[in-house]
Amino acid sequence: MNDTKRERLAGIQQAVLAGDMDGIQDLVTAALAAGLEPDTILSEALTPAMAIVGDDYEKGERFVPEMLISAETMKMALEILHPLLKEDGIAPVGVVVIGTVEGDLHDIGKDLVAMMLEGAGFRVENLGVDVSPAAFVEAVRTHRPNFVAMSALLTTTMVNMQAIIEALCEAGLRDDIRVIVGGAPLSQEFADRIGADGFAADAASAARLAKTLIGA
Amino acid sequence: MNALQRWIIEFGHPPVAPLIGYPGARLTETTLRQNLSDAETQTQSILAAHKRWPADIILPMMDLSVEVGALGLSVRFPDNESPTVEEHPIRQASDLDRFRNTDILTDPRLQSFLRTLSNLSDLPDAALCAYVVGPFTLAGLLMGASEIAMATIRNRDLVHQVVAFAARVVEVYAVECIAAGADGVIILEPTATLLSPAALEEFSGRHVAGLAEQLEGISILHVCGQTTALLDAMCNTGVDGLSLDAPVNFPGIIDHVPSSVIMIGNVDPVRVMGTDDTGEVQAEVERLRAGMAGHRNFILSTGCDLPLETPPENIDTFLITARQVNHPADDDGNQHCEETT
Numbered sequence: 001m002n003d004t005k006r007e008r009l010a011g012i013q014q015a016v017l018a019g020d021m022d023g024i025q026d027l028v029t030a031a032l033a034a035g036l037e038p039d040t041i042l043s044e045a046l047t048p049a050m051a052i053v054g055d056d057y058e059k060g061e062r063f064v065p066e067m068l069i070s071a072e073t074m075k076m077a078l079e080i081l082h083p084l085l086k087e088d089g090i091a092p093v094g095v096v097v098i099g100t101v102e103g104d105l106h107d108i109g110k111d112l113v114a115m116m117l118e119g120a121g122f123r124v125e126n127l128g129v130d131v132s133p134a135a136f137v138e139a140v141r142t143h144r145p146n147f148v149a150m151s152a153l154l155t156t157t158m159v160n161m162q163a164i165i166e167a168l169c170e171a172g173l174r175d176d177i178r179v180i181v182g183g184a185p186l187s188q189e190f191a192d193r194i195g196a197d198g199f200a201a202d203a204a205s206a207a208r209l210a211k212t213l214i215g216a
Numbered sequence: 217m218n219a220l221q222r223w224i225i226e227f228g229h230p231p232v233a234p235l236i237g238y239p240g241a242r243l244t245e246t247t248l249r250q251n252l253s254d255a256e257t258q259t260q261s262i263l264a265a266h267k268r269w270p271a272d273i274i275l276p277m278m279d280l281s282v283e284v285g286a287l288g289l290s291v292r293f294p295d296n297e298s299p300t301v302e303e304h305p306i307r308q309a310s311d312l313d314r315f316r317n318t319d320i321l322t323d324p325r326l327q328s329f330l331r332t333l334s335n336l337s338d339l340p341d342a343a344l345c346a347y348v349v350g351p352f353t354l355a356g357l358l359m360g361a362s363e364i365a366m367a368t369i370r371n372r373d374l375v376h377q378v379v380a381f382a383a384r385v386v387e388v389y390a391v392e393c394i395a396a397g398a399d400g401v402i403i404l405e406p407t408a409t410l411l412s413p414a415a416l417e418e419f420s421g422r423h424v425a426g427l428a429e430q431l432e433g434i435s436i437l438h439v440c441g442q443t444t445a446l447l448d449a450m451c452n453t454g455v456d457g458l459s460l461d462a463p464v465n466f467p468g469i470i471d472h473v474p475s476s477v478i479m480i481g482n483v484d485p486v487r488v489m490g491t492d493d494t495g496e497v498q499a500e501v502e503r504l505r506a507g508m509a510g511h512r513n514f515i516l517s518t519g520c521d522l523p524l525e526t527p528p529e530n531i532d533t534f535l536i537t538a539r540q541v542n543h544p545a546d547d548d549g550n551q552h553c554e555e556t557t
Contacts, residue, residue: 105302
């Protein structure tokens, strides 16, 4: 790779870090026109950028607004790259079905996790909020994910996670997937109690956890 | 000396104030929906809770949707879950126009909360505090949490306008809460936990400060989650007390908090209070009490509102353990905590 290509990757990475939503798509388009492969842009610019964003958040050097804007910037880059990656037959690191559990309309944490997972190279099927056990089961049947990721912000709705795991068991799908959970009132202890495979305290650790569980 | 400090001294022993609201509904075998929409039902539940768990600060049930519902937004209202706001219609400043002439004080549910306060205002030997939503959190409900978070960077003018509108709404309600008999208000500002310290000061803190200054009574700021990095910004609001959640290490930060700010917290409302082991509750209360020994600006509480399903015996244990403290006046008339056992 020549210096110009490296500079283009560095520029894309910097645009994500700075949350340059207005400029990112031009940078990605220019990089592709200059001969950079879509998977190179993903793995050598976007993924490292989101890893830095996650690290900075965990160190208290970056906050949710900045993180959201970086993630939205990355998503705008992926709008261009995803179709090209599919054309090239580039498989994602893994597939994740994610949603906020039934009765809960909070989406900010769940969406941050989804974006961090996308940044880490996963294909994410985001079911939105207020997702029933039946909808999770249907999505697992349809998308055949490696993971189901569930979020809940309320103590009154976190208990609904167990019903989703039970529904996956009853449908005979539980053994094929890993279940990870997160949300402000949750803990590792709670995850263990309901039979989840992992608990992530924040979006950055969720992406790390998913990669660890999948061995990526 | 602030209003909360004065109350503590007049009170005569270290207050114990777990955030008990929803568990009262279990004692009266009523649904949250009934309690959050009917003053008499909520009054009976709070009285039942206070009879079994006589905390030193009496609180209504926590409900972040009261003000936004009074503005006319759609609120989902399950039988036994927290109400949730279903729409976030503000995208530009002109979207606020539809709300500007709304008189929130005519809203039946907001009125039921005011009547609940009035019903509870004569209870002796305890302070009565109301909950009001924080200005930034109300603005977040109007705009959506993700949208307002990003707008604090990309559209600051809009956020300033929405928060200023929200602050006026909150002030109207808070003043009525005091008029209804509350000794003070707890300002619920959970959405501020998304912000950097500087952004908290800019978009929340100055409005919370204005509210605290305006109110005749105790002012307490409650922010959920891990808020250690926001501590200075929260202290700068000038509120009498900070009610903070379980992730904050109270013994670790208390020396950095001005003695004029009362720290309220922070036994984990889910991991500890939701356990099936009262021994763990006792151990956690004792651990926190020991860690905060000698600090006068501390009220033992839970990190957040207790969930409906909290085992009642855990709240029994919390209060029994917490009461094993006395609070003699020292030579200058101030108070300090000492172990009695």
